[in-house]
Amino acid sequence: MRAHRNRPTIYTVAMHAGVSIATVSRALSGGSRVREETERRVVESSLKVGYRPNGAARALQRLRHGSIGVVFPNLSRPYYAGVLMGVEEAANRLGLSVLIAGTQGRPGPEQLVLDLTSKVDGLVVFGRTVPDEMIAELRRQGTPTVLLARPRVDGEDTVRSENRASARALAAHLLEHGHRSIAFIGDTRSSPDCAERWSGFLAAHHEAGLVGPAWPELSALLETEGYQVALRLLAEGDRPRALFCANDDIAAGAYTAARELKLRVPGDVAITGWDDVPTARYFSPPLTTVRQPLAELGVRAAELLQARVEGDEGEPVNALLPTEIVFRASCGCRVRRRPRGGASS
């Protein structure tokens, strides 16, 4: 059997069509001068023998892999998956392939990333997956890199979505609803995005004439942690009237805690999230949250990277994409329409 040994090469096709390998190459890829009849014969032969060009040989000759790498922690949250899809879509459009590397729970992300650089023309690096020194090393090596949702590193291209302004607006919105004591739940230390949201949260308080929020930030990142933190918080006698959760997972945990304590949302406690995960509109009540342009983040990163690979030597870019607050019911707003806006015939 040995089904997949000895894949046909350009020589196989050349022999089959009775021409030289140069002609085969020209007929198949180049639009260059080949007699029409020859071209037809070559194409036929290549189909007959089942020829596929060898990407490695091609890459070696062209001095370009035609691939980019994406480094992310994991895909368990829709956030990374959404951005990755954006990268993939744009890369495909640009004729590039996408290699992926998940760092979470992996020993030595450094080595993982270094290995990747052998096979790609450039790298999209997410958040805090690799330390700053690694970024520096990539630059030293000459691997173009775009940082995604990561605080700026000097001289590197960065694509992020807006955090501070939306957080400020959302916190202000909660204050306007009359919720004077709001707790912020999120991990500002490990997530730079969270840190910016916290900063906007603080700003809203100052602008409202408050010295500061009623609670310090409370560390959480996952649903479980959100549940635990919220449970502790809401069980207190002097509990907060609103929970500003740094992502929707945390908010989901907070919902559970509230339900368990028989607190109504938003009547007894308002809750907001961040990310607008697909299920957010199906929370009960529907979750007020902030939508990030996930795919767009990925697209921008891919396009930027491609430009660098092509030799663009312009100033480092720092793209900041706008976010959008999605007002639903959990903040205290009246729900204006049904989740799916069923057509009223």
Next chain:
Amino acid sequence: MRAHRNRPTIYTVAMHAGVSIATVSRALSGGSRVREETERRVVESSLKVGYRPNGAARALQRLRHGSIGVVFPNLSRPYYAGVLMGVEEAANRLGLSVLIAGTQGRPGPEQLVLDLTSKVDGLVVFGRTVPDEMIAELRRQGTPTVLLARPRVDGEDTVRSENRASARALAAHLLEHGHRSIAFIGDTRSSPDCAERWSGFLAAHHEAGLVGPAWPELSALLETEGYQVALRLLAEGDRPRALFCANDDIAAGAYTAARELKLRVPGDVAITGWDDVPTARYFSPPLTTVRQPLAELGVRAAELLQARVEGDEGEPVNALLPTEIVFRASCGCRVRRRPRGGASS
């Protein structure tokens, strides 16, 4: 500047260390005989000049790309993302890279897949992303392929998770709860998995001595569709007492419909899902659903593929991974413990 022109090659390192390229190659990759001091010198030089081997050249020489490709529709549902993470994890462990290709909303998935074959040693192909003819073409080309969650194609390796038995057990469970009229919501035509679940659903009815279910299968795949179908169904006078939803998204839509009609779950209508998405436990009431071993599916596929790439010529494998029903409250079961089982200290 021209930051990333002329990456250092093995010649650069050789010159810097004052040895031949063969010695560099041996010192860096082979564990073969190189004097210890020479090795140290080479490693130092390679670090100094920022050398990274060129993957294309290496692949060309080794006649192996060291990469596998994964073809999936999209990553918007946790299902694909979860399996992809499994593939990635296993591939990494096996020293392989992973290339991705999303087909959804892409014109000509055929071309996409063919292009991929230039850069990979083998392919993991999801569900109904590409037609059977494409699978045949891949075989003809000699690209090892593993099918994932796709009905068997003659002679091809397949990895799937169990559907029929769990669906039968779950339907039987609903019948035991006393829900005699159950509607199945899912698209059996476009999703082979759904078709199997429908088959198990039917079997449970027959075993319970019923001629058949009270409703024919009702086509839906997304949340929106689930909402619409459920709304129509539950508004009828003689409405079903249980909804067997073919995935959790549909179930989420059904929840919304029920809430809108002021029907209690599971009191007025029981609802079950499939997939156990992360938020399922946070539905209100928590959703009874079926958990698939997502990562494990990916791991098995990657390992199987690797074996084929390595030349394993054994009989086609048809792996069937077990699923697990997760009983929560939406089917009518009493909730035994709180979602997070808070320690009762």
Next chain:
DNA sequence: GCCGCGAATGTAAAGGCTTACATGGGAACC
């Protein structure tokens, strides 16, 4: 009828790496 020219095709080199084979030099042995 010969020259020159352009179109079509062929020849060969280069791209970076691994490795079979060749080489050289020192240690061990007699």
Next chain:
DNA sequence: GGTTCCCATGTAAGCCTTTACATTCGCGGC
């Protein structure tokens, strides 16, 4: 001290493409 052997290292071929340059062929112009 010479021979042998082995270890460390070097030389060069080959993996498959693309493409610059060379070659061939046919045809028009004189």
